[in-house]
Amino acid sequence: MLRLEPAGTTDLAEAYAYPGTAPWLRANMVAGVDGAATREGRSGGLGGEADRRLLSILRALADVVVVGAGTVRAEGYGPVRPREWWGGLREGRAPAPPLAIVSRELRLDVDTPLFTEALTRTIVITCGSAPEDRVRACEKRAEVIVAGEESVDVGAALDALTERGLVRQLTEGGPRLLAQFAAAGRLDELCLTVSPQLTAGAAARILNGPEMDSTPLRLQHVLEDDDFLFLRYVRR
Numbered sequence: 001m002l003r004l005e006p007a008g009t010t011d012l013a014e015a016y017a018y019p020g021t022a023p024w025l026r027a028n029m030v031a032g033v034d035g036a037a038t039r040e041g042r043s044g045g046l047g048g049e050a051d052r053r054l055l056s057i058l059r060a061l062a063d064v065v066v067v068g069a070g071t072v073r074a075e076g077y078g079p080v081r082p083r084e085w086w087g088g089l090r091e092g093r094a095p096a097p098p099l100a101i102v103s104r105e106l107r108l109d110v111d112t113p114l115f116t117e118a119l120t121r122t123i124v125i126t127c128g129s130a131p132e133d134r135v136r137a138c139e140k141r142a143e144v145i146v147a148g149e150e151s152v153d154v155g156a157a158l159d160a161l162t163e164r165g166l167v168r169q170l171t172e173g174g175p176r177l178l179a180q181f182a183a184a185g186r187l188d189e190l191c192l193t194v195s196p197q198l199t200a201g202a203a204a205r206i207l208n209g210p211e212m213d214s215t216p217l218r219l220q221h222v223l224e225d226d227d228f229l230f231l232r233y234v235r236r
């Protein structure tokens with residue numbers, strides 16, 4: 001079994017290099033062994049040190065980090081901050097990738113560090129039916145993309161990011177947003193951390209949406225650290 005080295009950031013960057021220059025959507029998610037995507041309402045209770053390190057490296061490799069507003073609220077997201085272990089991973093690019101937050105309701109406080117301290121202007125992806133006053137508030141502190149009318153058309157959202165040159169796309173969920181990417185046939189890769197715990201309960205799985213056509217996946221690699229498994233699957 002391959003192992004994550006304690007300081008093996010270079011190896012991780014190689015193991016998770018984006019496959020080319022074409023647009024590519026990778027998801028990074030964690031689940032307990034019995035499938036729970038949250039513990040006590042958050043994903044943090046499932047993670048571990050290596051999981052956090054991998055999340056950080058995947059951010060360093062990405063041009064943009066796409067996340068649903070539910071996750072931003074539940075996890076108290078701040079802006080992506082560069083880490084010293086990124087080394088030269090951001091060479092020739094902005095020091096940190098922007099977050100692109102998907103939301104219709106726009107219940108987002110634009111006076112928080114998520115907006116005010118972002119090294120690269122935060123992006124808000126919304127739709128035509130979003131409350132106008134909140135759109136205007138977001139526009140003061142973020143780049144606002146409108147994709148879709150009643151709700152965000154997730155394919156159009158990804159295309160809009162691609163048009164801005166943000167082709168190495170990483171999504172950190174949450175489960176409702178991820179289910180839409182997968183259902184739209186837009187998910188190219190799933191990086192799944194399997195956390196060594198059983199939780200039962202009513203937590204959602206990492207995809208939370210209506211049943212969809214099955215998407216066959218190919219296992220690219222498995223890494224192990226401290227009883228955690230790190231699975232990298234790509235779409236067949």
Ligand SMILES: NC(=O)c1ccc[n+]([C@@H]2O[C@H](COP(=O)([O-])OP(=O)(O)OC[C@H]3O[C@@H](n4cnc5c(N)ncnc54)[C@H](OP(=O)(O)O)[C@@H]3O)[C@@H](O)[C@H]2O)c1
Nearest residue numbers: 029030042043068069070071104105152173174175176177
């Ligand atoms: N296990 C993991 O790896 C993992 C990863 C991430 C999150 N989580 C956990 O998952 C939970 C959150 O789950 P979730 O599925 O509700 O999160 P989510 O997908 O991040 O957020 C759902 C929200 O995103 C917005 N949204 C999603 N799709 C949209 C669309 N097509 N059009 C417009 N807005 C859209 C809406 O925001 P508005 O309401 O603002 O319109 C919606 O309420 C949290 O407990 C979090 O900790 C787990």
